[in-house]
Amino acid sequence: MKVKVDRELDPLPTLIEHLKHSSDEVGAIAVFVGVVRGVSDGGKVLKLSYEAHEALASRVLKDVIEDVKEKYGLIDAAAEHRIGDVSVGEDIMYVLVASKHRDEAYNALIELVDRIKREVPIWKKEYTEKGVKWL
Amino acid sequence: MIKVKVRFYASLRDEIGAGEVSVHLNDGSFNSLMNSLRVLLGDRVNRLFSEGGVLRNGLIVSVNNTIIHLSKTREVELRENDVVDLMPTPSGG
Numbered sequence: 001m002k003v004k005v006d007r008e009l010d011p012l013p014t015l016i017e018h019l020k021h022s023s024d025e026v027g028a029i030a031v032f033v034g035v036v037r038g039v040s041d042g043g044k045v046l047k048l049s050y051e052a053h054e055a056l057a058s059r060v061l062k063d064v065i066e067d068v069k070e071k072y073g074l075i076d077a078a079a080e081h082r083i084g085d086v087s088v089g090e091d092i093m094y095v096l097v098a099s100k101h102r103d104e105a106y107n108a109l110i111e112l113v114d115r116i117k118r119e120v121p122i123w124k125k126e127y128t129e130k131g132v133k134w135l
Numbered sequence: 136m137i138k139v140k141v142r143f144y145a146s147l148r149d150e151i152g153a154g155e156v157s158v159h160l161n162d163g164s165f166n167s168l169m170n171s172l173r174v175l176l177g178d179r180v181n182r183l184f185s186e187g188g189v190l191r192n193g194l195i196v197s198v199n200n201t202i203i204h205l206s207k208t209r210e211v212e213l214r215e216n217d218v219v220d221l222m223p224t225p226s227g228g
Contacts, residue, residue, distance in 0.1 A: 034228050051145050053222060055200045081227055093228050113228065121195055122227030123145035134146035135226045 001065055002078040005057040005122065009080045009094055019098040022076035026098045030105035032113050034093035036086050046127040048092070050083045053121040057081070064115045072108035074099050079112070081122055137163055139213050141172065144222040150182045163213040183221065193224035 002018060004010065012033070019029050036048050065077045076098045086092050095113050099105040124135050142155040158171045169190070173180050185191050189205075196203045197220040203211055213219070 050227065052227075053144060053197070053220065056197060056202065056220075060202070117228040118225060120227055121144070121222050121225055123223060124226050125145075134149070134223075 001062065001069070001076060002080070003058050003061045003065065004080040005052050005054070005061065005083060005120075006080070007082060007084045009082055009091055012091075012094055015078050015080070015094060015096055019076050019078060019096055022098060025100050026075050027100045028102040028105040029096060029098045030102070030109040032093070032095040032109055033091055034095075034113075036088050036090055036092060038088040040126060040128055041130075043128040043130045045088055046129065047085050047087050049085050049125045049127065050081070050092070051123050051125070052081070052083045056121050060120045061116065064119055065112065068097075068108050068112045068115065071111070072097075072099065072104045074104065074108050077108070077112065079116060081116070081120070083122070136161065137213060137215050137217075139168065139215075139217045139219055141168070141219045141221060144220065145226075146223045147182060147221055151176060151179050160213065163211075165208040165211040165213065168213060168219065195222040195225070196220070197222070 016029055020026055038045050061079055065079060069077055074097050078096045081093045095109060097105050097108045097112060126133055126135050137160045138157060140155055140157055143151050148154050156175060158168060160167045160171055183190060196208060198211055199218055
């Protein structure tokens with residue numbers, strides 16, 4: 001399992017290779033890439049800025065992955081999330097799951113992304129032409 | 136007296152107007168901490184509590200980097216120099 005909450009993400013191909021080689025049984029890898037949208041509520045987005053509880057974020061991320069791995073019988077998973085300023089069009093978050101077959105990979109990925117957004121102590125501030133607000 | 140540090144994160148920090156405060160408590164109960172925050176923060180404390188006087192749903196509480204479920208805060212016994220973090224609902228991704 002690989003988790004990271006940092007200013008930079010690892011290259012996505014590296015993460016895919018990491019999961020691919022985690023076991024001979026891997027038959028499917030599903031990937032989610034979160035990207036900064038250029039428009040929000042009809043206004044132009046300038047950037048997003050992410051803050052995390054540094055001691056807790058990686059630990060909660062790991063716990064959530066462990067839960068989802070066990071529930072869906074995943075072989076392995078990885079999740080990385082940026083902190084600091086992220087410009088429009090840039091990647092915010094990578095979530096990857098590896099399983100024997102595609103069905104559990106699809107379902108696990110949906111749940112994992114939802115839980116990361118809901119449970120990991122990371123917050124974003126949106127900067128638009130209209131102003132700045134926490135989301 | 137017990138001295139604990141309370142840290143606020145993200146939108147809570149902006150709304151309360153402080154990243155951290157030090158609080159002196161007569162006892163180590165979480166309730167004692169909440170009462171002290173009510174006095175210290177005045178109206179700004181409304182960001183933390185619902186109308187019923189309980190911590191708002193969705194807030195995350197940790198003590199010394201261990202998350203405490205809101206239903207379990209009564210079991211917390213704070214000690215000298217503990218660090219209590221109050222965090223808003225996550226909004227990552």
